[in-house]
Amino acid sequence: MKTVLTILRKDLLLELRGFETLPAMILFAIVTFVIFHFGLNQDTIDGQLAAGVLTVTLLFAAMLGINRLFVAEREQGGFDAFLLAPVDRSALLVAKALALFLFLVVLEVIAVPAFGLLLLGPSLGHALPGLIAVLALGDVALAVIGTLVSAIAVQTRARDLIGPIIGLPLLLPALIGMARGAGPLLAAHGSSSPPGRWVAILALYDVVFALLSYAVFDFLLED
């Protein structure tokens, strides 16, 4: 755990110094909402359409973070330095996934209210607790798969292409779960709690892929 916190602290410090990833993710999400606003030619949206727009926007904003997650390690020798240390290599997976999870939380703290203002018809108030639960489970999926895919992609020359090509199909079940889970919450006079079935699917996906990622991550670091 100490190693995880050490790497996480370093990653957050690097982001604070560079301010490269988070602002790009936030700006992308807000611009996308504006594009949807005009593209759909509707002042407001709700229900499943709103959930789809929110999920897709968060996904593509997350891809920006995923693509940059290991760039400093690759370009500045962080991989080698880490591999030379007598620590559990899985600590890097956990720390990077936590960093990405935190980036996604910050993104959503800004993007979800912006979505409520720019696009969403019904008030967010009653849906918020349920939406937070669905987004949190979705964020775990994005963080785990994103970290795994980013670790693969950064070893290749076409890392900007590899991330989406591998990541999007792997994330499909989680994205469906997020959209279906959030749909009833964002409907006019909608439910205040997400459908249990989709929450369970999301949670199961998180557990399975977290374990899978933990099992294979060591091999990805081999030269």
Place this chain on the structure above:
Amino acid sequence: MLRDVSLQVPAGSTLAVLGRNGAGKSTLLRILATLLRPHAGEVLVFGEALPRRGFAVRGRLGLLAHDPLLYRDLSGRENLSYHARLHGVAPERVEELLDAVGMRERADDPVRLLSRGLVQRLAVCRTVLHGPSLLLLDEPLANLDPAATELVGPLIGRDSGATRVLTSHDPQAALAEADVVLGLEDGRAAFLTSPDEVNPAAVKRLYV
């Protein structure tokens, strides 16, 4: 690519590896550092077979590579503190090393603002932070002026007491430091001998 290279480095001694660019010097160091997996052959470091027993070796060796392995947006002190935590080293060691290489006053500057020589001093600190018994030094004095060379001497020189494998493009300097000399030519051992027995013509051929 390395082929037919067979050697032993006794504890506490220095192996100098000579050869032109692409001869395999850095590859040899990366294999010994557990960063590259050999396709064939046997590599033992501290008696531990690599890569299978790599975990038993990491933390006992220090690699000073061409790349300083430092984050450019972090300061020297932040970089060294990060590595100290990874290696379980007390924070006081960071200050001790910053003093030793004359970097205390520039320790809080981001690495990207430092000259190559100052970055190399920090890279030396990172390499020896955890007191490794084996130093893998790839052009260790690159970018260092004479004063800095003198400062890092006790850390990575013969007086460090560590077993050393060093590469250099300066044969004379390398021979002066070495107990054993390996000449590499296109990944193969051209010669392996003591510095006194090195044929100057053979050294010259390496760089032709």
